[in-house]
Amino acid sequence: GNSVTQMEGPVTLSEEAFLTINCTYTATGYPSLFWYVQYPGEGLQLLLKATKADDKGSNKGFEATYRKETTSFHLEKGSVQVSDSAVYFCALSDNDYKLSFGAGTTVTVRA
Amino acid sequence: SAVISQKPSRDICQRGTSLTIQCQVDSQVTMMFWYRQQPGQSLTLIATANQGSEATYESGFVIDKFPISRPNLTFSTLTVSNMSPEDSSIYLCSVVPSGGSRTDTQYFGPGTRLTVL
Numbered sequence A: 001g002n003s004v005t006q007m008e009g010p011v012t013l014s015e016e017a018f019l020t021i022n023c024t025y026t027a028t029g030y031p032s033l034f035w036y037v038q039y040p041g042e043g044l045q046l047l048l049k050a051t052k053a054d055d056k057g058s059n060k061g062f063e064a065t066y067r068k069e070t071t072s073f074h075l076e077k078g079s080v081q082v083s084d085s086a087v088y089f090c091a092l093s094d095n096d097y098k099l100s101f102g103a104g105t106t107v108t109v110r111a
Numbered sequence B: 001s002a003v004i005s006q007k008p009s010r011d012i013c014q015r016g017t018s019l020t021i022q023c024q025v026d027s028q029v030t031m032m033f034w035y036r037q038q039p040g041q042s043l044t045l046i047a048t049a050n051q052g053s054e055a056t057y058e059s060g061f062v063i064d065k066f067p068i069s070r071p072n073l074t075f076s077t078l079t080v081s082n083m084s085p086e087d088s089s090i091y092l093c094s095v096v097p098s099g100g101s102r103t104d105t106q107y108f109g110p111g112t113r114l115t116v117l
Helices: none
Strands: A003-006 A011-014 A019-023 A023-024 A032-038 A042-048 A056-059 A064-065 A076-077 A086-093 A100-101 A103-108 B004-007 B010-013 B019-025 B029-037 B043-049 B068-072 B074-079 B087-095 B111-117
Touching: A003 A086, A003 A100, A003 B010, A011 A019, A023 A032, A032 A064, A042 A064, A042 B010, A064 B068, A100 B043, B004 B087, B019 B029, B019 B087, B019 B111, B029 B074, B043 B068, B043 B087, B074 B087
Parallel strands: A011 A103, B010 B111
Antiparallel strands: A003 A023, A019 A076, A032 A042, A032 A086, A042 A056, A056 A064, A064 A076, A086 A100, A086 A103, B004 B019, B019 B074, B029 B043, B029 B087, B068 B074, B087 B111
């Protein structure tokens, strides 16, 4: 079956630091890959996605590249801000639309 | 995109009772799903809500415990039956807009935070 393994948290950073959250997946087919974000007190929203190998998703300064050879979709941001404090979820979707989520990584950015 | 509302936003219930959660979308959608997010945990898919027919449940979830209705393309309900404290979670509905494919964004409702005493 499909599964997503995500870097354990919590992660605490200072403002302007570099952020990486590792995500690897197992899938039987050719999944689409997503990063969702949950800001404090808010609902889950899509941060970025990639639908095929070597695609790069980007949004709000975050990037992730779909690496089929390493079955990975690591999230990166070069300079984080306090407003990036949130829980980040890696997820995949296969042919049936269903999303399989990673465990989530809590990121706290200090001023 | 799709705008999703859920009612109630939160509730505190006694064990043994049932709660029905509503999910309303502002446009017709192809797919609707119900997820559970237990405290400090990730999201787990409960079932796919099928319009006009019985929901499709994931392993570990059964209709008697989580009956689901979807009478049309914009509305669904999830009932949590005979509740116990282990059912304390956030319950979220999500949708794929009509005409969407598996690569399209899945939109989530704001969630219903349920606490069972």
